[in-house]
Amino acid sequence: MAAALSGVLLYLGLGLLGFVGAPRAFSLVALLGGATTFALWAPGFPEVLVGGLPWGIAVAGDTWTVGLWALGLVLHATLLVHAWAKDSAFHPLTTVLIGTCLAGALSRDLFNLYVLMDLSSLIALVLIASGRRVRAVWAGLQYLVLTEVGLTLYLFGLGLVYGRLGTLSVSALAERGPNLSDPALAVGVGLLLAGTAVKTGVFLLGLWLPQAHGQAPTEVSVLLSGIVVKIGVVTLARLAEAFPVGTVLLFLGVLTGFGGLLYALWEKDLKVFLGFHTVSQLGYMLIGLGLGAGTGALLYAVAHGLFKGLLFLAAGEAVERTGQRQIAFLTGRLSLPLAVGLGVGACAIAGLPPLAGFAAKGVLALGAPGWAKGAFFALGLGTAASFSKLVPLLRPRERGPAGGLPVLAAAVVALGVAGTVLAGDLLAPRAWGEAILVVGLGYGLYHGLSRVRPGLPRWGFDWSVVSLLGASVGVAGLVAFGGL
Amino acid sequence: MEGLAAVALAIALVGVGFWTLIVRRNLIWKLLGLNVGASGAILFLVALAHRPGARPPIVGLGPGPSADPLPHALVLTAIVIDFATLALALVYVIFLTEHRHTQDVERLERDEERGWPQP
Amino acid sequence: MRVLTALSLLALAGLLALGVSGVFPRPELPSADEVAAEWGAENVVAAIILGVRLWDTLFEILVYAMTIVGVKLGLRLLRWERPLPPVAETPLLRRSADLLLGPVVVFALYVAVSGHLGPGGGFPAGAILGTALLLLALAKGVERLSAEIHEPALEWAEYGAIVAILALAGGLLLLGRRGSGYLVAANVLIALEVAIGAWVVLHRFASSRGEV
């Protein structure tokens, strides 16, 4: 416990010192310190109340903590390699943000998670706006307001749950055997879920996500999709641990999976397209959580952090170097490392073996019931179809600097190979054949779909808030009256 | 009774605040609405911490049970967070006003659709 | 849109009312006074903020610090086409500003130092100090004052205060030290950090015209 807490404190303190001077050095030392403390407490420690009874904050080192710490440290290392020359505010902000995410992975206290979600959104917003572009600031402002509305709902839920059960710790809540036929608990849990879903970026609740992730500067997009979203996911995982809300999570998972996919299929702006895919990929994690397949959901969260980070890094560099955001205008203008990075990322997200996406999808599907396998199949098909758009981009034009791409690409491959070998069943030729078949079918589907042009509604600011409120009420009502 | 009145006020504040947040077109008005809505959530926690006849949670302040101190502590954090959010949001509203000469959401959205032409 | 908004807000209010109606009976409270005594405080809320849930408070302070960073980065981007009109300055205003300075600082310090005994604490103390200082500064004219202030020193003090709080927190949480002395130290450090932060934020809002 002491090692983990001092790791977080080290990250925060060194990050803050970086604002005064020597930002890169402090960032590097923080990374080294974080890795050392990680090695000291891994593979985990039992739950401890920091501050003691009766109201202390519960922290524990479980599989989620290990996974997200590893993800955070890898992303931090990547960004240090990639953005060594960035301006002085970037490194300290990144360090503090990663420290916040590490703390979020440790925390098992609902209010502590609220503070961490809020802190991470604020830092992320400062980073988004540091690009000094009007569209990024506008997207960031919407992000801030929507998140704040969501977290207000979260506070209401927190008040109800605490008022009824008198504790905030996830394990203590689970111990008291919460019964969702109790209206206070049902409404409270519903609002907690809705608020977290807004912060996470679930479709209809957190409609800020694609624009905010898409308009942010390259390195910031990597962090946002890579790890900031995962604080929301880990909060949902904690909620699923404390309350019997599997069905609602399944519902949200299907909603966000297909909603995000629908928009991604016809999106032309490369980075916003990737943002919609983050919305869609959340579907896998939420369905995993809803099915009670914690390991699969965690593996998917880590894998998504790595390959989406890789995709955003390559796409962001391409956009920044050419000044073009539209996929069609980027054809044939990528340098070799960017094309390879984009290719590896696209193959991983589409689920081609033996990359990270394949392993995560395989583990997720292992114990899943038939309908969930069907949903995964449909999602995989749609993902492959929409990523077929990027195939023309993969023909490189010239050599160029690789930056931090190799680090992430190597991590994607390593996680994929390790997951495939460890999961056992995934080595069978049938699993590989199925994965390749899905991608092939998806590529075919893409050519069929390219003739269709549906008029999908655009969500303005006001409509996003209305949809947030409506969907939150829906989620809370589902918990309260759904008889789940 | 007192607690319930405060709870009712909290719920009303959220309604009024979020209504303003959605219906008004000016960004600063929206932030004011958000502010009021968020203060509703804070009041909600404090109101639920109150029990009939409770004294403040300070040792030696009279007999009887004290109000639940934990929500009070949580709420202090929430108040600061609300202020922080507001300050940042205002900075970016000022930024947009500087660069787009408007705080009107509909105009900003129209500009966004047209690819942000020079004002 | 208005109809949908009204419907969802009404539904939200209904759900909340339903939830509140089910919140009784309330769970038993743990004995708060013992917790306060254990941490060396009389104000239970202070014992929670600076003791039992110090881990939360650290992040609260960080929220504040990151906002200051955001305001600094954000307001530096502005390009003012025209300098702001100066704040009106009269000798009477300046004299009273000088006179008020002492009492305000003393009051804020009192609120901070007595925070573990009664209502108060670092955050309100810092907010009072920062706001009052800037009001006084506006009376004296921000332009002249910002020339007198050494910005890097302010930055050092601000981040130094937070790092000191982090170190103190590490000591309290990891080594299990307790006592009213620690609480007073934490409150004063928080007040310092919040006051500097409030000053920086408000000062930026009042006078920034962008260096780009």
Add this chain to the structure above:
Amino acid sequence: MAVILLSALTLALAVFALTQRRLLWGVIGVGAHSLALAGVYLFLAAPDVALTQAAVGFGLVTFIYLLALRRTGKLTVVAAETPPLLHQDGEHVAGLEWEILSRLGRQLHRDVEVLWVTRAEIPRLLRAGEADVGAGGYLPRTDDGVVLSRPLIPTRIVAVRCGPGPCGAVAGDRCQDCLPASSVTYEDHRELASALRSGEIGEAVADLLHVRQWVLSGEVQPSETKDGGEAAFRFAVAPGEEDVRQALDALLAELERSGELARLIARYIG
């Protein structure tokens, strides 16, 4: 009991604040609401929360809003619709005065918002702080109680007679001062012109710009015209908005010096 009363007050203040039209009042109202809320906390046995709410939620938040408003607030213009000086053209506002006002808005970093009112309401709205600038071919009366900008366009006051009957003018206009006490007033120039045409009144006092339009459009065929002396269109500024007036005067002086004003007049009025 105290909680119930204070709660009602808090809610009333919030509703008051959020239904205001002027942002400044909204901010002040929300500030008062925050302070009342601190009172509610005090009565709910939460003195720490009350103190923090008063210091942060009321003090810092209101202060920061006011500072932000200082540079981003809306510039509210109240005006009577007066083509070609200031009028609604489909979705947009157009006209000579609009060119100047939109420049002023850019200079002050404030959005310009035009509210159409009758001429007689303009001084009242400005004095009440409901608006910052009055416009729309504004010819000030002597007892308006508003601050005036430099003259924008010189004009003359003209009395036109078409037949027998009393004399009419638009209420709130300078022209009203030129009338005998028993005369009739109308809300705007359109009503005045139709009254003159229908023979309801025999004589009308108006500025040269309007009279010229009536004559050119053939709406009114005067049998006799009398000159009522010189006047000038100006902008009216709310008392207390000294920096708006200064900026406006500086802008007008600059436009006059560069010849831009003359070009605008030629373009819009000919």
